[in-house]
Amino acid sequence: MKAxxxxxxxxxxTLGIASAQVQYENKVxxxxxxxxxxxxxxxxxxxxxxxxxxxxxxxxxxPHFSDGAALPDIRMGAKVxxxxxxxxxxxGYGYQKLGFxxxxxxxxxxxxxxxxxxxxxxxxxxxxxxxxxMKPMMEAATTDDFxxxxxxxxxxxxxxxxDQFFTGVxxxxxxxxxxxxxxxxxxxxYGGITRLVWRPYHDQGLxxxxxxxxxxxxxxxxxxxxGAVSSGFFNYSANFPTRVNKVGMLDAYVSDAKSVxxxxxxxxxxxxxxxxxxxxxxxxxxxxxxxxxxxxxxxxGMLRGILIGEAYxxxxxxxxxxxxxxxxxxxxxxYNYTDASCRKAGIFGGRTNDISLTFNYYINKYMMARLRxxxxxxxxxxxxxxxxxxxxxxxxxxxxxx
Numbered sequence: 204m205k206a207x208x209x210x211x212x213x214x215x216x217t218l219g220i221a222s223a224q225v226q227y228e229n230k231v232x233x234x235x236x237x238x239x240x241x242x243x244x245x246x247x248x249x250x251x252x253x254x255x256x257x258x259x260x261x262x263x264x265x266p267h268f269s270d271g272a273a274l275p276d277i278r279m280g281a282k283v284x285x286x287x288x289x290x291x292x293x294x295g296y297g298y299q300k301l302g303f304x305x306x307x308x309x310x311x312x313x314x315x316x317x318x319x320x321x322x323x324x325x326x327x328x329x330x331x332x333x334x335x336x337m338k339p340m341m342e343a344a345t346t347d348d349f350x351x352x353x354x355x356x357x358x359x360x361x362x363x364x365x366d367q368f369f370t371g372v373x374x375x376x377x378x379x380x381x382x383x384x385x386x387x388x389x390x391x392x393y394g395g396i397t398r399l400v401w402r403p404y405h406d407q408g409l410x411x412x413x414x415x416x417x418x419x420x421x422x423x424x425x426x427x428x429x430g431a432v433s434s435g436f437f438n439y440s441a442n443f444p445t446r447v448n449k450v451g452m453l454d455a456y457v458s459d460a461k462s463v464x465x466x467x468x469x470x471x472x473x474x475x476x477x478x479x480x481x482x483x484x485x486x487x488x489x490x491x492x493x494x495x496x497x498x499x500x501x502x503x504g505m506l507r508g509i510l511i512g513e514a515y516x517x518x519x520x521x522x523x524x525x526x527x528x529x530x531x532x533x534x535x536x537x538y539n540y541t542d543a544s545c546r547k548a549g550i551f552g553g554r555t556n557d558i559s560l561t562f563n564y565y566i567n568k569y570m571m572a573r574l575r576x577x578x579x580x581x582x583x584x585x586x587x588x589x590x591x592x593x594x595x596x597x598x599x600x601x602x603x604x605x
Contacts, residue, residue: 226314227286227287227311228286229285229286230285231283231284231285232283232284232285233281233282233283234281234282234283234284235279235280235281235605236278236279236280236281236282236291236293236605237278237279237280237603237604237605238276238277238278238334238336238602238603238604238605239274239276239277239602239603240274240275240276240277240336240446240600240601240602241272241274241600241601241602242272242273242274242275242446242447242598242599242600243271243272243273243447243598243599243600244270244271244272244445244447244448244596244597244598244599245270245596245597245598246268246269246270246445246448246594246595246596246597247594247595247596248268248594249268249269249270250267250268250269251264251265251266251267251268252265252266252267252268252450252587252590252592252594253265253587253588253590253592255588255590265587265588265590265592266450266451266587267450268448268450268594269448271447271448272447273298273446273447274297275297275298275446275447276295276296276297276335276336276446277295277296277297278293278294278295278296278304279293279294280292280293280294280304280305287310287311287312288308288309288310288311289308289309289311290307290308290309291305291306291307291309292305292306293305293306298449303322303381304355305321305322305323305324305355306321306322306323307319307320307321307322307323308320308321315363315364315365316361316362316363316364316365317361317362318359318360318361319359319360319361319362320358320359320360321357322355322356322357322378322381323355323356323360324353324354324355325356325358325360325371325373325375325396326360326362326371326373326396326397326398326416326522327352327353327396327398327416327418327465327467328347328352328398328416328467328469328482328484329414329469329471329480329482329522329523330343330344330347330352330353330482330523331352331353331371331398331416332520332521332522332523333353333521333523334604335353336602336604337526337604339480339505339507339524339533339535339537339561339563340505340535340537340559340561340575341559341561341563341573341575341598341600342444342445342446342575342577342598343444344444344482344503344537344539344557345441345444345453345501345503345539345541345555345557346482346484346501346502346503346539346540346541347503348441348442349439349440349441349453349499349501349541349543350439350465350467350484350486350499350501351439352465352467352484354378355378355381356373356375356376356377356378357375357376357377357378357380357381358373358374358375358376359373359374360372360373361373364519364520364522367401367402367403367405368400368401368402369398369399369400369402369414369519369522370397370398370399370400371396371397371398372395372396372397373395373396373397374393374394374395375393375394375395375396375420376391376392376393376394377391377392377393377394377420377423379392379423386426387426388423388424388425388426389424389425389426389427389432389433390424390432392420392421392422392423392424393420393421394418394419394420394421395418395419395420396416396417396418396419397416397417398414398415398416398522399414399415399416400412400413400414400469400522401413401414402471402517402522405517405519406517407513407514407515407516407517408473408474408475408514408515409473409474410471410472410473410474410478410515410517410524411471411472412469412470412471412472412522412523413468413469413470413471414468414469414470414522415466415467415468415469416465416466416467416468416469417464417465417466417467418463418464418465418466418467419462419463419464419465420462420463421435421461421462422435422436422437422460422461422462422463423435423436423437423438423460424436434458434459434460434491435459435460435461435491436456436457436458436459436460437456437457437460437463437488438454438455438456438457439453439454439455439457439486439499439543439552440453440454440455440552440586441453441541441543441555443579443594443596444539444557444559444577444579444596445577445596445598447598451586452553452555452579452581452584452586452587452592453541453543453552453553453555453581453584453586454543454552454553454584454585454586455497455499455543455544455545455550455552456550457488457490457497457548457550458490459490459491459492459494460488460489460490460491460497461489461490461491462488462489463486463487463488463489464486464487464488464489465484465485465486466484466485466486467482467483467484467485468482468483469481469482469483470482471523471524473507473514473515473524475514475515476508476509476510476512476513476514476515477506477507477508477515478505478506478507478508478515478524479504479505479506479507480504480505480507480523480524481502481503481504481505482502482503483500483501483502484499484500484501484502485498485499485500486498486499486500490548494548495545495547495548495549496547496548497545497548497550498545498547498548499541499542499543499544499545499552500541500542501539501540501541501542501543502539502540503537503538503539503540504537504538505535505536505537506535506536506537507524507533507534507535508533508534508535509527509531509532509533510532510533510534511530511531511532512527512528512530512531512532512533512565513527513528513531515527526565527563527565528565529565529566529567529568530565530566530567531563531564531565532562532563532564532565533562533563533564533565534560534561534562534563535559535560535561535562535563536559536560537557537558537559537560537561538556538557538558538559539555539556539557539559540554540555540556540557541554541555542554543555543584544583544584551583551584551585551589552584552585552586553581553582553583553584553585553586553587554581554582554583554584555579555580555581555582555584556579556580557577557578557579557580558577558578559575559576559577559578560575560576560577561573561574561575561576562574562575569603569604569605570601570602570603570604571600571601571602571604572599572600572601573598573599573600573601573602574597574598574599574600575596575597575598575599575600576595576596576597576598577595577596577598578593578594578595578596579593579594579596580592580593581593
């Protein structure tokens with residue numbers, strides 16, 4: 204009996220060592236990556252959002268929507284791994300603009316801990332690690348866009364992902380450092396981000412997760428023509444949730460800024476083929492002198508259901524729900540609210556509500572078909588000359604992602 208136990212123990216140990224060696228084998232592995240999005244959209248109203256008359260009686264038209272189709276995102280890149288090391292480079296093209304997306308080097312201490320450095324989206328909230336083409340509601344929630352929760356920054360990130368806990372900690376400098384040298388920025392904006400998650404249940408068909416994220420960052424600056432460094436500022440904005448048209452609806456420029464603080468709790472609940480996701484944002488920008496601080500807030504919620512397919516699973520790398528299996532049909536009812544206006548600060552960035560219904564059909568491992576209807580309204584936005592505006596949008600997408 205002792206001999207059998209000893210043999211079993213040696214076998215388990217050998218298998219463990221072998222699997223670790225395979226996982227971190229000193230052999231170069233290259234995996235190409237890419238994506239193509241093909242979108243089509245219809246808008247009601249199809250035309251100007253509003254019309255007004257100036258003092259001379261001339262008609263002024265607001266931003267214009269037009270039915271159409273687009274290839275909003277085309278990407279090519281590669282992932283490279285060697286032992287404990289891995290790297291990624293991703294180049295994107297859309298609307299005649301070419302730019303880098305994820306560019307980083309990563310060291311994996313073990314399957315539960317890694318250190319990453321480069322230019323990428325840092326862990327801040329539910330959708331931080333989710334690809335922009337894989338947002339559950341087809342388009343990112345306006346709150347994610349406005350609060351720059353999924354924007355890329357240059358920095359270093361440490362992630363611990365094991366059992367019931369997920370922790371991400373980052374030191375960053377603003378993403379403008381990818382396009383401007385430090386001296387041309389006048390003064391580099393730097394900061395820190397952390398995401399803390401507790402998930403007592405994270406098995407397929409039963410998921411409970413709560414978390415919170417924090418973000419602190421110093422103000423942005425520019426170098427003026429006379430060589431002086433400008434006063435600090437921040438600029439937060441968001442477009443209507445569609446990529447076939449680019450129409451701005453929220454815009455808050457905050458001058459004389461010192462720093463920004465962002466706070467975001469999150470919640471995920473899933474049972475069998477039903478799930479609920481939600482996230483809230485609060486932001487405070489401290490300003491110089493007697494100027495009032497700028498405050499903004501918002502949140503979104505999703506009711507998700509798999510109409511055809513298996514129960515929801517869990518993705519450790521994203522600290523959220525996994526992509527449903529191929530041949531699954533998913534329906535998502537979503538709501539988003541963002542308040543970018545702060546009367547005390549005298550900044551009227553706008554307020555918006557968005558209700559959406561999305562169907563996702565996962566054709567296979569690499570292809571996906573999507574259909575989304577959304578109703579979006581905006582008010583109190585200086586960008587839209589304070590007009591109350593709304594648009595109904597029907598969007599369809601075929602995407603390939605590998």
